[in-house]
Amino acid sequence: MKAHTIAIVEDHILLSQAIASLVDSFKDFNVLYTCKNGKELLTKLKTPSNIPDIILMDVNMPILNGIETTEIVKNEYPEVKVIALSVEENDTTIIKMLKAGAKGYLLKDVEKDILELALLETVKHGYYHTKDVSNILINSLNSDDSGKIQLKDREIEFIIHTCSEMTYKEIAEKMFLSPKTIDGYRDNLFQKLHVKNRIGLVLYAIKNGIYKI
Template sequence: MKIKVAIVDDNSFLLKAVEDKLAFFEAIVVKWKAVNGLQCLEKLEENSNLDLILMDVEMPVLGGIEVTEKIKAQYPQIKIVMLTVFDNDENIFNAIKAGADGYLLKDVDPGTLYKGILDTLNGGAAMTPTVALRTLKLLRNPIALNNIATQEKVFLTNREVEVLEQLGKGLSHTKIAENLFLSPSTVRRHIENIYTKLQVHSKLEAVQKAKRNNLI
């Protein structure tokens, strides 16, 4: 019984290196390859008859963590092992949260990669020792875990930051418009954009979240 695998990586050299490692094992067949998360979703539509996907984390167009979440929602039976050169806490935490079944570093030797695939398909979790150690540390330190969870990437323009700062002082839309030499309707539009970006529904929530993310 062959193990059907796909590889997703935007670096052709590293993609080939992973494929070469898998070539040592007759039990594994590489069904297809993709260079980013979007192409991976397209290929899955054509052929989702897979056991496992080896997924890069950092990719253009659609990254590994985002696409893992989408795949797990649509094809929960497919196992996903993240293959990455980075073992930082945020990537590990986000990959696990997205539903990844394992997390290996790309410099892993062929035997360890193969064992990781088998372990994952048997209900375990493929992890190199350094990643396992970092995961344990994260789980033992809930504060660090919370910090990572709340570090959402939010970017506001300079003007939006100015509006939010004035809003935080309790000023009305009219007063903010006067202070920043804007029309009230422009101020309202900026506030709508701020609420959308921060995913909040009130002035208080907006100010609190902006402070938490060091935006103001």
């Protein structure tokens, strides 16, 4: 009998089933089920026999994304370990995911042996990180904290409007502010985000998931 059970959460069904096939080929692991998003997972988990040892979780999903789902799982099923699985190399996403309670973070371009190792280490020690991810973590901690640029809600609102091909005048109307105040938002953000113009703002927003295309 195989020792440990795995659930897979991934929105692309073929990938989900392919990873399931791979995990099933590992000696000590057994895929309990796969699901398409966080919402589906949470429904499944309500049945006690559906609680796996480890959840392999994609980060970018519609309906309920990996970060939100991981947070809920950590609170309601603290004994279940979540390993994030993502193509995303974005530092902030990784940190968000780990903060949400993920015990590991694997990039989709690792070897299958690393996946197996990660699963083994996670059942044995409770966590596993590849060197890449560890380095990102160390950097993020060493970067004297101030590293994280914190945007205010109102600023994010402004950025989203900027990404929507609106002029500042239009944004001012939409946000019930004077065009001059909007000027201030923009000037601040240019400095804060080290960009030269609106284009830079849009690129920053897309890169950091503020604006989705």
